[in-house]
Amino acid sequence: MEFINVYQRRGPFRSAIVAASAGIAAIVLLVAMPAAAQEAPAEAAAPRDGRWSVRWDNHPEVEWSGGLRMEFRARLQGDSRASRAAVERGDGDRFDVGRRRVAVDGEIGPAIDFQIEGEIERTNPWRDVYVNYRPMRGAQIQAGQFKIPFGLEETTSGGNLDFIYRSIVSTRLAPGRDGGVMLHGRVARRTVGYEMGIFAHDGDNARPKGGTRVFGGRTLAGRVTVEPFRHSKSMMSDLEVGVAFTRSSLPQGFPAVRGKSVLGVSFFDSDVWVEGSRRRDGVQVRWRPGPFSVASEYIRVSDDRRGQSQAGTDLPPLLARGWYVSGTWVVAGATGAADVDQPARPLFQGGYGSIQVAMRLERLSFGSIADTNSPSTSPRADVVLGNRETAMTFGATWHLNRWIKMEGNVIREQIGGTAVSPVPHLRVWSRLIRFQLAI
C-alpha cells in the first residue's frame, strides 16, 4: 500500500484533531445556515418604495427597478490531502482552507452585464473582472479580464467541477484568464456558439509564478461549439462538440508551460529554448444523457523554436499534448447529471442530498516530434527527451444541498515510462477530500 497519510508525519493527533474539528464544525454550521437563508427571501424580497427588492434564491440578490440587478456570491473551500508525492498545492500536508472567493455579478439595464470576482488573501486577488454588452443574442462584446475561450473544463466554474481538481491537461495547457476583448454569441437557433477575442497574453496558466520563463504575448483566441441535436427530443439533445484555438507570439526563453502532476510534482521542466509563436488547438465534447455524463478534451500546444539550434537554424516545435475522458453517474438524489448540484431533497429538508460518482482517465505528455536522432535533454535538442503523466481519478461527490458539497477523490498517478529512464519517474496513489460552501 503506497499511502502515507501525511498527517502522521507531523504530529498525528494535532493535525487530525484540527482537521476533523474544522470539518465537522464547518459542515454543521454551513448546513444549517443556507437552510435558514433559503427561507428568508419571502420576507426580505418585499420591494422597498416600489424600487428595490432583496431576495435569496441561489444567491443573495439586490435589484433596483431602474435597471440594476446585483447578485452576491461567495465560495469557501477546504482541502485535505494525503500523498506520498511531493505536494505543491497549498500547504501540502495540512488541512488547507484553500479558497475564499467573493463575487458580484449583475446587470445594468437590458443590455449590459458584469462580473467582479476576487480571492481573499492573495497577492493578485482579481479573477473575473469584466463587462459584457449584449445588444443581441447572436453578437455580444465582452471586455476586461476573464477566461480565454479555450477548454471545456477550464472554462467551467471551479465550483461546478465533477472532480476536486481540474485535469492536468486543463490546468497546464489551457490558457486560463487574461485581459482582452471578445466577440461572442449563439446563432443558428442557439445550436452554434462562437467566441473570438484578442488578449494581452495567453492566460495565467501559462504565466510563470516567478522567475524569467517566457509566455505568450498578444493572443488571438477562438472557439466554436455546436449542439447539433439541441432542438431534438432525443438523448442526444445535450451533446455539444467544439473546437478552439489560440495563437500567440512567443519571445525567446524557456517556456513557463511545464509538466507537473495533479499535486504539483514536476515531471518535465521545459528547459528548452523556444521562440516564435505558440499554437494551441483543442477539441472538446460533452454529453449528459440522463443521470450520466461523458466529457472529453484533447489539447495540443506547439511552441516554435525558431533559430534555436546550435547552428542557429530552426528546430522542430516543442510539443505538449494531453487528453482526458471523464464520466459521471448520479447515483441518487437528482434527476440528471446537469442538475446534480440541485438535489431534489436536500439534507435536513426531508432528504439526504444527491450523490454522484465519477471517473477520469487522463494523460499529459511533453516532447517533440520523434525522428531518427536520439532524444536528449539538451535545451537545444532537435528531439526533446520528453516525459508524461498518466492519471486515473475515482471520485464521489455528495451535494448536501445546493450550497454545500463534499468530495472525495482517489488518484493513481504514473509519471514517466520506466524506472531506469533518465527522466523523473514515479507511481503514487493520493487521496483528497474537499468540502465546499458556495452561496
Added chain:
Amino acid sequence: MTNLPFICRASSCGLRFLVGLVVILLTLGADGGRVASAQTIEDLFDDGTVQELRLSINERDLREVLERYLENIYVPADFQWRDQRVRNVGVRSRGLASRSASKPGLRIDFNRYSAGQTFLGLASLVLDNLVTDPALVRERVSMALFKRLRQPASRESFTRLYINSVYQGIYAIVEPVDGQFLQRAFGEKSGYLFERHFLHPFLGEDLGDELTAYRRVFEPRNHELEADTVLYSPIRDLFHEVNQPVDTVWRERVGRYIDLPQLVTHVAIETFLSEADGVLGGAGMANFYLYRGPSSDQHRLIVWDKDHTFAAVDSPIFLRVEENALFSRALAFGDLRALYLDVLEQCARSAAGDGWLEAEIVRLSALIDVAAREDVRKPYDDESRETAVEFLKHFARQRPTFVLQEIARARGGR
C-alpha cells in the same frame, strides 16, 4: 575443339579478373577498416598530431558562456572530431586562474544531456586553453615526465579548436581524471575520488573533527550522494594523524591513510619540474586528485594541471618542504627521504638522457608552431612564446645538472 583454347584463355582471364576484383575489394576493405580503426582514443591522444575539434554552439549560448565565464554554466553544443559527430554535448567554462573570456578553457560533458552518451568511450574531455603558459607546452612535457616515471597521468594532445567555424586557438585536449581514467590507471573505478578544491591555502594541517572543513578542501568527484562520514572520515583521520608527533607509530598510522612512497614520488617529480603550483606550491597544496580505493582507507595522489612547472632552473629541491605538515614529516624518515632523492635523480637522468626533455620541448613546440602563430586569442605574442620556449630548453639542459648537484649535497650531508 578449335574454340577450346579460346575458352580456356577466357576462363583464365575471367579467373584473373575475379582474383583481381577480390584483391581490390579486400584492399579497399582493409583500407576502410583502417580508416574506421584510425578513429580510436589512441588517435585522439596521438602526441604527434595537432587535432582539429569543432564545436557548434548557438550564438546566444556562446555569448552567455563568454560573458559569464567565471561561472560553470553549461550550454549545449554539437562536437565534431574528424568525421565523428556527437550531438547535444554539454560545454562550460572551466579553470581557476586560467579562466578567460577571450579564450575560455572548456569542459565538454558528452553525457550531460544524453544519458550514457560517450565519445570514444570518454564521458568528458577538458580543453585546456593554455593561457597561463606562454610556451604552451609545459603541461604536455610535465605529464610526459610523470608517465616516464610510471605515474598515471592524463593522456593529452594538442588541437586547433573551432567554434562555429571560427578558430579559437591552440588548446590541449586533456583526459579528465574520472571513472574511465581510474579504470585505465588502476583497473577499477569504484573507489573515492576527490579533487583538491582551491578556495584557501592548505598545508596539511589538522582541520579538526568537522568533516565539512575537509569538504571545502577536497571536492568529491564520485559517490557525491554518500554521507560525509563515508566520504571524509578517512581524510580527516589522515590529517589528524599527520599532525601527531613523528615517531614509528606516525609512520604506521599515516601510512594507513596515504601511500607515502607514492606521495614522495609524486612530489619529487614536481620538484624536479620546479612546479610552482603543486603539492608544495607557493599557495599551498594544489593541482592534484586524491583517490582512495574500494575497501581501503589509503589514498594516493593523481597529477593534474601542470601549467606552472619550469619555474626556475635553480629551484632548491627542498623548497617549501618545511611548510607542509605532511611532507616535512614524511621526509623525516630516512627511507622516504632516500626515495625522494632517488626519484629526483631518476627525473634528472631521464630528462638529460639523450637530451629527452629538451628534445620533447623542441618537438612539441615545432608541432604546434603554425597553430600557435595563428592563435590570436592567446594572451602572449609570438616573441614571448619563443622566449618562453628558449627558457624551457635552457631549463631542460641545466636543471638536471643542478638537481644532481643538490642531490649529491643532500646525500653528503646525511
